[in-house]
Amino acid sequence: MGSHVDSIFYCTWSSGFGLFTHNTKVGEVFTCKQGMFADNITRDLIEQGTDPLQIMVDFCRRNDLEIFWSMRMNDTHDAWGGDYSPYLFPKLKREHAEYLVGSKEDRPKHGGWTAVDYAHPQVRELAFRFVEEVCCGYDVDGVELDFFRHPTFFKRAAMGLPLGQEELDMMTGLMRRIREVTEEVAEGRGRPLLVAVRVPDSVEYCRGIGIDLERWLAEDLVDILIATGYFRLNPWEYIVDLGHRYDVPVYACLSESRIPGEAGEVRNSIESYRARAMKVWDSGADGVYMFNFFDPYSPLWRELGDPEILKGLDKVYFVTVRGIGNAGFFLAGGERYFRIPILAPQRPLKLEMNRPQVIELPVGDDVLWGKDRGILPELNLRLQVGDLKDAEDISVELNGELLSGGILSRGWLDYMLKPDLVRKGVNRFKIGVKPGSGVTPVVFDLQLWIRYRESS
Incomplete structure (x- = not known):
């Protein structure tokens, strides 16, 4: 309570x-009470006459919050x-193995074998009835259709085959039915019942898994567009512009980095979430949607919703927060839809003589916002570089200016930057090997730390 949270999406x-x-x-x-579900x-x-969803609805009503199922x-x-997997396999799948895209013995090329195949009309009917039951039985403000958990919807796509208009029409038909029931319930109760969707941030990728996203927007089947999950494919401006073209508000999903080790830990830091949110607000998005963030006491709940608060807080920017995620796991050739630069320990930049690498880093901060008030940032560029013994063996340019004074220690090359070097928007780094050095270093990571300090 008293945070920036104004809506709860409860699964x-x-x-x-x-x-x-x-x-x-x-x-x-x-109702399983085995293993990790003992509690x-x-x-x-239910025996007391309530359930978790009704409890959440009641809580939100008492505290003036929106509640979406x-x-x-x-x-x-x-x-x-996992240890939990056998307990999650429902009766429906045990009795109707024909609905699944594969089996434990015959797994598909893409996605999980237990995914249901929406090509079956029975599956689409069940999906509709699940939504209809909640719309008619609970006082929710809206329903979210989470197509990112998990983005496998047709056996053909799971087998690595392309989908056609037939599959797209099937999913659009389901969306139309859901819109009809939400409109009917809304009319009966005298207030809207909204439809939100969470989807990949690429029209082409969506079509590849069976989602005709732009058609849904054009037909007014979506009230709120939530984008990204395991991976992000485009600059935020791409999905924001798409949604706003159809007068649909866009919320950027920030979920945890799955990059392992220390690289993942710093990406999941408070400073990283602040930087990500600042870039979201700079893109023109309508809000921030947090996913898989479980700390109810984090200060982020009172920071991320206001760019005026965020602008004065310490941050760390990365070229890539989530890596390539599972873009190719859920869709054959899914990685071809990336339109943003990728740099992470699993996807490093190899440097060679006479072949400098260029990498772009979007920044949401105007780092000079407090100059007139004596507030200037301390800017630290950190490059994780392998196979480098001397900082002078490589050259690093930022927005056309050659950097100097780099300090190499334990695989990290650090530069302190002048504030006027970093731009709000895209910052262009050019990293190359100096002639005669004879080295072939590898850049594993790039971090831009912004720490605001009052000048003395």
Whole structure:
């Protein structure tokens, strides 16, 4: 309470397609109390005449918050082989193996084998009825259709085959039915019932997995557009411009980095989330959507919603926060849709003589905002470089100016930057090997730290 959060998107499990913790009559109630779910109190709540979704609705009503029910459109945590997976495999899949894109013995090339195939009309009917039941039975402000958990919807795509207009029409038909029921309920209760979708931030990638996103926007089937998840394919401005073209507000999803080790830890730092949010606001997005962020006491809840607060806070910017994610895991050739630079320990830049590498870093800060008030930033460029013994063996340019004074220590090359060198918007780095050095270093990471200090 008292944070910048004004909407809660609450998922009642829906792992395994149709497995829920609200009192569903259409799907299956998740009452398992085995293994890691020993403390599951869903059955107890239902016996008391309530359930987790109703509790969330009541909480939001008391505290003047929006509440959306979130449905994971094809969650496949039951396929990953974790200790939890067997408990998430629902009765529906046990009884209708023909609905699945594969089997444990015959796995598809892409996505989880337990994904349901939306080419089956029975699957689309169930998805509709899951949504309809909540719209008619709970006082939610909207429903979120989460197409990022997980983005496998057709067996053909799971097998690496291209989808056609037929599959796109199937999903659009489902969206039309969902829009019809939300409009009907909205009219009956005298206030809107909104439809939000979370999808990849690329029209082409969406079409590859069966989502005709631009058509949905053009047909007014979507009220709120939420973009990205495991990966981000385009600059934020791409999806913001797309949504705004159809008068649909766009919320940028910030979820945790899956890059391993120290590189992932710093990407999941408070300073990193601040930088990501600052770039989101600079893109013209309508808000920030947090996913898989579980610390209710984090200061971020009182920072990320206001760029005026964010501008004076310390940050760290990265070329790539999430790496390449699973873009190619869920869609054959999915990595070809990346339109943003990639630099992370798993995708380094190899430097060779006479072949400098150029990398762009978008920055949301105007670092000179406080100059007239005596507030100037300390700017630290950090390059993680392998196979480099002497800082003078490589050259680093920022926005056309050659940097000097680099200090090399334990694989990191540090430069202190003049504030007027860093621009709000795209910053262009050019990194090359100096003639005669005889080295072939590798750049594993690039970090730009911004720390605001009052000048004495």
